[in-house]
Amino acid sequence: MEVTLIINGDRFSFSATPDEILLDTLRKLGYKSVKRGCDSTSCGVCQILVDGKLVPSCGFLTVRANHKLITTIEGVQEQVREIANYITAEGVEQCGFCSPGHMMSLIALFKEIEHPTMEQVKHYLAGNMCRCSGYEGQHRALANYLEVNNR
Ligand code: FES
Ligand code: FES
Numbered sequence: 001m002e003v004t005l006i007i008n009g010d011r012f013s014f015s016a017t018p019d020e021i022l023l024d025t026l027r028k029l030g031y032k033s034v035k036r037g038c039d040s041t042s043c044g045v046c047q048i049l050v051d052g053k054l055v056p057s058c059g060f061l062t063v064r065a066n067h068k069l070i071t072t073i074e075g076v077q078e079q080v081r082e083i084a085n086y087i088t089a090e091g092v093e094q095c096g097f098c099s100p101g102h103m104m105s106l107i108a109l110f111k112e113i114e115h116p117t118m119e120q121v122k123h124y125l126a127g128n129m130c131r132c133s134g135y136e137g138q139h140r141a142l143a144n145y146l147e148v149n150n151r
Contacts, residue, residue, distance in 0.1 A: 001015065001016055001017075001018065001063050001066075002014075002015055003015070003016045003062055003063055003065070003066045004066060004067055005025070005062075005065055005066070005067075005068070005070055006067075006068070006069050006070065007026070007029065007031065007070045007071075007072065007075075008070070008071060008072060008074050008075030009075065012029060016062040016063055018061070018063060019061070020061065020062040020063070021057070021058060021059075021060065021061065021062065022048070022050075022055075022057040022058075022060040022061065022062050022064075022065055022070075023036060023039075023046045023057040023058040023060075024062075025062045025065075026048070026057060026070070026072065031072045031074060033072055033073045033074055033100045034046055034048060034057055034072055034073075034100065035097060035098075035100060035101065036058065037097075037098075037101075037129070038058070038129075039058050040058065040059075041056040041058060041059035042127075042129070043098075043101075043127075043128075043129040044056065044098070044101040044102070044105065044127045044128035044129060045097065045098050045100070045101040045128075045129070046058045046101060047100075047101040047104040047105060047128075048070060048071060048072050048104055049069075049070070049071035049104060049107065049108060050065055050068050050069070050070055051068050051069050052069070052071075052108075052111060053108070054104060054105060054108035071104075071107075072100070072104075073100040073103055073104060076103075076104075076107050079107060079110070080103045080107070082145075083103065083106060083142075083145055084099075084103075086141040086142065086144050086145040087138060087141040089141065089144070090137050090138075090140050090141040090144070091137070092134050092137030092138050092140070092141060094130070094132035094134050095131075095132050097131065097132075098128060098129065098130045098131070098132075101128055102125065102128045102130070102138075105124050105125055105127070105128055106121070106124065106125070106142075108124065109121065109124040115146075115149075115150045116146065116150075117146075118139070118142070118143050118146060121139075121142050121146070122139065
C-alpha cells in the first residue's frame with residue numbers, strides 16, 4: 001500500500017506491506033533515535049508521537065500512520081536539550097538507551113498538562129523501563145526542572 005508519513009515536518013511517500021511496523025519504518029528511514037527493546041509495547045523505548053499522542057511504535061502499523069504527523073526526538077531537540085541539562089546536572093544520564101522514549105513521554109506530558117506535578121510526571125513515566133534502573137536520580141532532576149519551569 002502507498003503510504004505518506006510526515007516525520008518531524010518532512011514528507012515521505014513509499015510502499016509499505018500491511019504488516020510493516022512503524023518502528024521498523026522509522027529506523028529504515030534513518031530515525032535511529034527510536035530504539036527497539038521489548039518489541040511488545042511494554043518497555044517504552046520506542047515511543048513517539050502520532051498526531052501529538054504518545055504511542056509505542058513497535059505496536060503501531062505503518063499503514064495506520066498514513067497522512068499522520070509523526071514526531072521523534074529529532075523533532076523536539078530544543079525542549080529535550082533543556083530537560084537533558086537537568087539530568088546531566090544530577091549526573092544521572094547513565095547509558096542513555098531509554099532516554100529517547102523517556103523524553104517523548106515527557107514531551108507528551110508537557111503538551112497535555114502545562115504545569116504538571118511530580119506525581120503526574122511519575123504517572124507518565126510509569127511505562128518507561130530503564131535497564132540501568134536509576135529512576136531516583138532522574139526523578140530528582142525532573143523535580144528540579146519543574147521547580148524552575150512551574151513558576
Ligand atoms: S520496543 Fe516498543 S515498547 Fe518496547
Ligand atoms: S539509562 Fe540505560 S537503559 Fe535507561
